[in-house]
Amino acid sequence: MKLVVVSAGLSVPSSTRLLADRLAAATVExxxxxxxxxxxxxxAVEIAHTFTNGFPGxxxxxxxxxxxxxxxxxxxTPVFSASYSGLFKSFFDxxxxxxxxxxxxxxxxxxxxxxTARHSLVLDHALRPLFAYLKAVVVPTGVYAASEDWGAxxxxxxxARAAGExxxxxxxxxxxxxxxxxxxxxxxxxxxxVPFEERLAALRPAG
Numbered sequence: 001m002k003l004v005v006v007s008a009g010l011s012v013p014s015s016t017r018l019l020a021d022r023l024a025a026a027t028v029e030x031x032x033x034x035x036x037x038x039x040x041x042x043x044a045v046e047i048a049h050t051f052t053n054g055f056p057g058x059x060x061x062x063x064x065x066x067x068x069x070x071x072x073x074x075x076x077t078p079v080f081s082a083s084y085s086g087l088f089k090s091f092f093d094x095x096x097x098x099x100x101x102x103x104x105x106x107x108x109x110x111x112x113x114x115x116t117a118r119h120s121l122v123l124d125h126a127l128r129p130l131f132a133y134l135k136a137v138v139v140p141t142g143v144y145a146a147s148e149d150w151g152a153x154x155x156x157x158x159x160a161r162a163a164g165e166x167x168x169x170x171x172x173x174x175x176x177x178x179x180x181x182x183x184x185x186x187x188x189x190x191x192x193x194v195p196f197e198e199r200l201a202a203l204r205p206a207g
Contacts, residue, residue, distance in 0.1 A: 001170055003033040004070035008040045008077040008088035015113045019145050020076040023111055026163035027074070031170065036070075038063045040087050047087070050094040064095050068102040072109070072170040073136070075127075079114035083126045096134060104135040107169035109162050110142040120144040139165040 005024050009016030017039070024035050040047070046057035056064060067073065077088040095102050110127045112119075123142035131138050141162040149155045 001031060001033040001071045002069060003027060003035045003072050003074065003170075004066050005035060005037045006040065006067065006073065006075045006088075006091070007037060008075075008085050008091070009113075010041050010078065010085075010087070014078075015145065015147075015150070016076050016078050016111075019111050019113055019143065020074055022159055023074045023076070023109060023143060023163060026159050027072070027109070027166050030164055030167035033071075033170075036066050038066060040091050043091070044087055047090050047094055050097070051090070056094065056098060060094070063091075064098055064102065067095060068099060070106065072107045072166055073103070074109045074111065074166070075131075076111035076113065077127070079112055079119045079122050082119055083122060084112070084130070089130070092130065092134065101135065103131065106136050107139065107166055108136040109139050109166040111144070111162075112142070113145045115147050117144075117146040117148065120146070137169060139169060141165055 003024060005020045007014070007017045007020040009020075017037075020037070024037075027033065028035060043060050043063060046060035050056050050060060075088075077084040080086070092103075108131050110123055110131070112122050112127065114120075114122070123144055127142065128138055139162055141158060143155075143158045143162050145155055
């Protein structure tokens with residue numbers, strides 16, 4: 001399996017890249033994969049030129065080819081003004097101009113980093129709609145890491161759950177067994193689903 005990681009972090013070192021690496025490592029633990037990282041800060045000039053001349057440069061074209069050929073994607077952006085970064089959005093805008101179906105049906109794990117937990121909804125109000133528009137298949141669990149999450153309880157669990165979901169979507173057999181509940185039993189913390197017909201039958205008067 002080929003796994004491509006798209007990181008929109010700007011600083012070195014970058015918490016965005018750190019989260020991306022941890023998500024990739026957790027996915028590889030669950031299903032064997034070749035990992036390629038695309039650092040968008042290294043492609044910023046070529047991304048800008050794409051919108052003025054209509055053609056991606058050599059390095060950007062290689063990144064587009066890697067994303068299109070991937071079996072699964074991990075995408076991570078820092079949060080700016082309660083949304084994804086402009087560099088992150090510009091990369092996927094340029095990709096869709098080059099190939100509007102590049103992400104169609106492709107499993108994608110979403111991640112974001114920010115200075116405060118108040119921006120955690122960026123996963124649902126910004127990232128999910130973007131990748132739904134691009135026709136990707138987004139895993140149920142997105143991972144947001146605020147400054148206080150590093151080293152705190154909870155982040156490792158979210159990373160593991162999201163990685164298991166991505167591995168299962170990309171066909172990892174061990175991940176599918178790990179994330180699926182036993183037959184006839186609900187997953188931990190889930191409600192048992194009772195068919196509606198059974199509930200109606202229970203309401204009928206006896207006799």
